[in-house]
Structure formats: C-alpha cells, structure tokens
Amino acid sequence: MDRRTDAVRSGAARAALAVVVVSVLVWLVGFALTDGLAQDLVVATSGVVPTVAIAVTLHRRAIAQPRPWFLILAGMLVLDVYNGGWVAEVHLAGMVPPSTPVTALGLPLGYVLLLLGAILLLRQAARQDAGTILDHAIIALSVAFLAWVLLIAPALDPSVATGSRIRTMVVVVLVGGLSGAMLRAAALLPERRGSTVYLLVAVAGTVTGTLARDVTASDGAPDGASWVGMLWIVAYGTLSGAVLHPSAGQVVHERADEPRLTTRRVWMLGTALAIGPGVLVLHALVGSAADPVFIAAVNLALVPLVVLRIGRLAHLHADAERHLERTADLDALTGLPNRRALTRHLEALLARVADGTAPGAVVVFADLDDFKVVNDTLGHRVGDELLLAVSHRLVSSVRTSERRGGPGDLVARFAGDEFVVVVEGDAAVAEPATRRLRAALEEVVVVDEHVLEPRASIGVTTVPAGTPTTVDAVLRAADARMYERKRERRAVPVPDVVDQTMS
Known part of the structure; x- marks a missing residue:
C-alpha cells in the first residue's frame, strides 16, 4: 500500500513539474515571438495559469491547509486585474502607470495578500521551530536591506518617483525576509518540501522581476526592459507547481524541535539590529549621501522581529530551567519523587509536626524482596517493569486530597528497589496506610511470559x-x-506480601 501511494505521489509530482515546464516554455516562446501589446498580453495572461490551478485545486479540496491558499488565490486575482489594468493604461489609454487606482493599489494589495498567504503557510513550520524561522527571516531581511542600500537604490534612475522607490524597497525587504523564512520551512517540513520549494522560487522570481522592472524603468519604458516579463512568467509558472505538487496536500506531523539559547544566536540578533546604524556610519565615512528615512524604516521593521526572537529565546530558556528543576526532583524510571524531593517534603512536614501545626507523621520504608534475583535471572528490563508496576500500585494506594479528603501522601523512590511513603497524620493512620500498601502488592505482576510476586519487607x-x-x-x-x-522473613517464611513494625 505504501509503495503504491509513493508511486502515485511520485507521478503527481512529475505531473506538477510537467505543468510548470510546459506552461513556462509556452509563455516564454510566446513572449519571444511577440512585442508591444501582444508581448504584454502574454505576460498578463501567464498569471491566469496559477490562478486557475489554485482555484481548481481548492474546489477539489486537495489541499491539506486551504485557508492560506484562498489568500494566495485572492492575491493572484488582484494581480491579474492589475496586469490587465497596466496593459490597458499603457497600450489603450496612452498613460504612464500607475495612473489609476487599479495600477496604483493593485500591486501592493496583491503582494500583501500573497504575503499573508505565505505567512499562514509558514505557521505550520513555526509550530515545529518558530525560533529558527525567525532567525532565517531576520538574516534574509538584513541581507535584503543591505542589498537595497548598497546596490539597488544607487542603481535606480533619479527620476523614479518617491512612491515607486518606497514600494520597491518594501517589496525587496519584506519578500526577502519571507524567502529566508520559507527556506527554513522547506527544511523543517519534509512533507511539504516540494510545494514550499516551488513557492520559494515563485517568490524569488516575483521580487527579482519587481527589482528588474524598477531598476530598468525609464520614461520611455515605464515597465522596465522588455526581458523583465520573462521573470514574471517564471514566477507565475512555478506558483502553479506549488499548488499542484502532491506535497501541498500532505498532513504535517507535529514535532518538537525547539532551539536553544546560544551565544551565536545572540550575536546574530545584535548584528541584525546594528546593520541600520552601521550603514549610516559607513555612508558618513565615505562621504556619500544616505537616505535616513529609508534606513530608519527598515531598521524599525527589524526591531520587533529581533525583540520577538529574544522574547522567544527567553521563554524557551525559562521553560528549560523549569523542566530541569522538575526533572531534578523526579526519578527517571518511575517518575516518582526522588530522594531529593523526599527529603525536602519530609523536612517541611517534620517542621510542622515539631511546632504542632501537623497532627504527626508516618514514614513507611518498603524494600522489594529478592529483587536482585529478578534482575540477575530475568534481566534488567524485566526488573524495570516490575519497579514500574510496583510504583504505580503504591501511588494508587495512597491518599490524595481529592480522593480521600485531608492531606495527600507522598510516594518516593528512595534508591534501587526501595520506596518510601510519607503520610501526614497521627499513629492511627499507620495501620490503614500499611493495609492499603499490603493490598496494593497482593496481586502478581505479569511481564511478558513471567509471573512475578512483588513481595516486600x-x-x-x-x-x-x-x-x-x-x-x-x-x-x-x-x-x-x-x-x-x-531478617524475620529469611528466618521464617511468611505468606503475607508485606508487614509492619510500629513504634
């Protein structure tokens, strides 16, 4: 069955790749054979392919996590309208985009919807390891910021409007950070790796196309150089692969792989925060002009991410300390309180007994008889199973404030095959407490084919x-x-499993 399922998935993956390759090649050939209006129509209609693919896949309910894809579908619909409006403004109305609300708002709105959908897709990966998702997003965002300040912004035509500059910067920085998060998600979620890689290529193609268009734009070519359209075609084609790949329908299994607070991570976060001021200092040293508004805006975008990451690391560190504190008081095999926890509990109880605020204390010390024989003849695994069974029975026999009223009792593993039960109360509670312990150990314990009698002194x-x-x-x-x-048991065989000696 698994082999057949793998074969079906492999066939679906090849079919998704075929759709991507064929659609990209067909539209690239159409792009190469046309120019002007026809060429822009080729680019615009290439965006219809992923829109239809997403809509059909959602209609068939073939996606395990449909809500993000609805947002991506909405984003693609907006971008299709934007592409059509752009073609109409340039070739039909003779205007220079963006000249209408469709082209002024379509691109940022479409990108926002795509961004929200991609973030929701990353949510599953964030449940596995939110920390390193943030790490990669912060690193990629910082690299994108440096690329903008040092390479992209200087290459822009000085005549490019401020609004277009801001739009390009936002696309570069935010989509760059998203790409870093998606790269980590592809590693964290092997079940969704194929779909995530396609989506990552689509995002990379989108941001590259936006950059290339804005860098090569001029008054005579408002949509940039003619070859920029090929990048959009590749981006749209790979987006079809992201939704058609069978991994988009895979259910992700929960895992817990939380990162640790390390010196390297702290240095990385500090470096990310220092990039903005560092760029300003660098520009001042070399005597070049820098736009402090742009630099401050991106640095302000970094600050909440870094603060969120530091808060996450601090939370994990506190959780780890609490876990260590809990495990330090518990026996590794049985989960019972260990000698350290027993000592602390008994110290507190004896203090209350001494000052008269507690009615008294009863301490029961139980040692399994012939436990060494079980270990030597049947093996330590069987011995461990016997200890677990005994610990469970002892716990079930003691008082708890919920079950019997009054103070709860403590069962602790003292060492090896020795257990201690601490009961708060006067001497009158000793007899019923011992009787319950005796009853708990009356039945045999079955481990595999072995029937064991948990006799104890x-x-x-x-x-x-x-x-x-x-x-x-x-x-x-x-x-x-x-x-x-x-010693009495060794001298004279006693049929009872346990007995007591009172003081």
Whole structure:
C-alpha cells in the first residue's frame, strides 16, 4: 500500500513539474515571438495559469491547509486585474502607470495578500521551530536591506518617483525576509518540501522581476526592459507547481524541535539590529549621501522581529530551567519523587509536626524482596517493569486530597528497589496506610511470559505531634525496622506480601 501511494505521489509530482515546464516554455516562446501589446498580453495572461490551478485545486479540496491558499488565490486575482489594468493604461489609454487606482493599489494589495498567504503557510513550520524561522527571516531581511542600500537604490534612475522607490524597497525587504523564512520551512517540513520549494522560487522570481522592472524603468519604458516579463512568467509558472505538487496536500506531523539559547544566536540578533546604524556610519565615512528615512524604516521593521526572537529565546530558556528543576526532583524510571524531593517534603512536614501545626507523621520504608534475583535471572528490563508496576500500585494506594479528603501522601523512590511513603497524620493512620500498601502488592505482576510476586519487607515509624526530629533520624528508624522484618522473613517464611513494625 505504501509503495503504491509513493508511486502515485511520485507521478503527481512529475505531473506538477510537467505543468510548470510546459506552461513556462509556452509563455516564454510566446513572449519571444511577440512585442508591444501582444508581448504584454502574454505576460498578463501567464498569471491566469496559477490562478486557475489554485482555484481548481481548492474546489477539489486537495489541499491539506486551504485557508492560506484562498489568500494566495485572492492575491493572484488582484494581480491579474492589475496586469490587465497596466496593459490597458499603457497600450489603450496612452498613460504612464500607475495612473489609476487599479495600477496604483493593485500591486501592493496583491503582494500583501500573497504575503499573508505565505505567512499562514509558514505557521505550520513555526509550530515545529518558530525560533529558527525567525532567525532565517531576520538574516534574509538584513541581507535584503543591505542589498537595497548598497546596490539597488544607487542603481535606480533619479527620476523614479518617491512612491515607486518606497514600494520597491518594501517589496525587496519584506519578500526577502519571507524567502529566508520559507527556506527554513522547506527544511523543517519534509512533507511539504516540494510545494514550499516551488513557492520559494515563485517568490524569488516575483521580487527579482519587481527589482528588474524598477531598476530598468525609464520614461520611455515605464515597465522596465522588455526581458523583465520573462521573470514574471517564471514566477507565475512555478506558483502553479506549488499548488499542484502532491506535497501541498500532505498532513504535517507535529514535532518538537525547539532551539536553544546560544551565544551565536545572540550575536546574530545584535548584528541584525546594528546593520541600520552601521550603514549610516559607513555612508558618513565615505562621504556619500544616505537616505535616513529609508534606513530608519527598515531598521524599525527589524526591531520587533529581533525583540520577538529574544522574547522567544527567553521563554524557551525559562521553560528549560523549569523542566530541569522538575526533572531534578523526579526519578527517571518511575517518575516518582526522588530522594531529593523526599527529603525536602519530609523536612517541611517534620517542621510542622515539631511546632504542632501537623497532627504527626508516618514514614513507611518498603524494600522489594529478592529483587536482585529478578534482575540477575530475568534481566534488567524485566526488573524495570516490575519497579514500574510496583510504583504505580503504591501511588494508587495512597491518599490524595481529592480522593480521600485531608492531606495527600507522598510516594518516593528512595534508591534501587526501595520506596518510601510519607503520610501526614497521627499513629492511627499507620495501620490503614500499611493495609492499603499490603493490598496494593497482593496481586502478581505479569511481564511478558513471567509471573512475578512483588513481595516486600516494610518498616514503619511514627512521629507524634510536638516531637522534634530530623529527616535522617526518621528514615534510619524506618529503614532499621524494615531490615528487622527482612531478617524475620529469611528466618521464617511468611505468606503475607508485606508487614509492619510500629513504634
């Protein structure tokens, strides 16, 4: 079944690639064979292909995460209208775009919708590792910013309007950051890698086309050099592959792969924040003019991302500390409180017993009989399963404030095959507590084909209210009584699983 499914997916992936290659080649050939109005119509109609592909795929409900694709579909519809308006303004009305609301607002609105759709697609990857998604977005955004300041802005024609400059800068920086996040998402989500790579190529083609158009634009060629249209055709064609690739319909399995707070990450975030001021200093040193408004705008876009990343790292660091604190108090095998947690709990209880605010304390020390024989003859795995079964039964036998009323009891793994139960109460609670422990260990434990009897020797000591004592003294007393009972068992066979020695 898996082999057949893989074959179907492989065939669908090849079909998606064929659609991309054929559509791109057909439109590129049409582009090369035409000029003027016909050539611009070729570019404009190439955007209809991904629009139809997305609409059909959504209609067939073949996408695992449809909501982002609805936004991308809306963005493509807006861009198709924008492309048509651009052609109409240039070739029919003789205007220089953007001259109407369609061409003035169509491109940024379409890009915003595409950007929102892509961000929603990244949300699944962010659940796996939001930290490195932000890292890659910040790095790519910083690189795009440097490219704008050092390479792109100086190459723009001085006659380019301020509005067009701002639009180009926003597209370059934001889409550049998105490309970095998508690159990381492709690595994080192997189930969606094919679709994500197609989408990444489409984004790269879009931003490259926007850059090339604005850099080569002039009064005589408002839409840039003639070859720029080929970049749009490639971008639109690969967007079709993103929605048609079978990985777009794959369900992503949740994973937890959180990054750690490292010195390298902190330096990276600090460097990202320093890029803006550094560019200003560099321009001042070389004596060239810099646009402080543009630099400040991009740096302000970086600040919330860096702050968000630092906050995320701080949150993860705090979670790690809390996890370490919890695990430091728990036994690795059974999950019970360990000796450290037992000591702290017993110290607090004995303090309350000494000052009379607690009615007393009962400490039960239980040691499994012949546990070494189980380990030596049946293996440590069987021994571990026996310890787990015993720990579960002991926990189920003690009082909790919800089940029995009154204070809860503590069951701890002291060491090896030794367990300690701490009960808050006077001497009257010792007998029922021991009886419940005895009942918990009466039934055999079955591990694979082995039937084991969890026999144990038990020692009990009580501390009346108003009696000052120490944790070591109480544990030594309970341990001594337990060993007395163990010696009695070795001398005279006793049928009961557990017994007690009261003080």
